[in-house]
Amino acid sequence: MITRRRAREIVLQLLFEEDLHPTRDHQVAKEFLSKRLHHHEPLVAFAQSLIDGVRTHRSDLDKLLSKHSANWAIQRMATIDRNVLRIAAFEMLHGNTPGRVAINEAIDIARRYGGLHSGAFVNGILDRILRQEVASLEAKS
Numbered sequence: 001m002i003t004r005r006r007a008r009e010i011v012l013q014l015l016f017e018e019d020l021h022p023t024r025d026h027q028v029a030k031e032f033l034s035k036r037l038h039h040h041e042p043l044v045a046f047a048q049s050l051i052d053g054v055r056t057h058r059s060d061l062d063k064l065l066s067k068h069s070a071n072w073a074i075q076r077m078a079t080i081d082r083n084v085l086r087i088a089a090f091e092m093l094h095g096n097t098p099g100r101v102a103i104n105e106a107i108d109i110a111r112r113y114g115g116l117h118s119g120a121f122v123n124g125i126l127d128r129i130l131r132q133e134v135a136s137l138e139a140k141s
Helices: 004-020 026-036 041-068 079-094 099-113 118-140
Strands: none
Touching (some): 026 041, 041 079, 079 118
16 A cells, blocks of 8 residues: 555655756656556645645755754755655645654654664754744744
């Protein structure tokens, strides 16, 4: 069974590749996404919304991640960690995913694909974003 986690993992692969090859044709990425998710329409739509959202808000997401990652410039972060953080931050701020769910998914994906300390690194930054940014947005609405 294909899950939202699998969709996030495939989005991570595409964002990782875009960091290394920013001129990649988006149509090729869209076809890859659909094929890897076995053309499961709801998951393809979910994954496409994630990748489109991260692409659209990348600059703002990177500023936010830099703000909440003490002494870590976004360019110095491991590519996997940076993109896991982008996906989760986008979900928390612009998606319908509850903050704790986005964080738990990000931690699990970072542990699977990142380095030894990726899970803790991702957890620390996303927790700060949840407590400071998301709480502030919720208070305003």
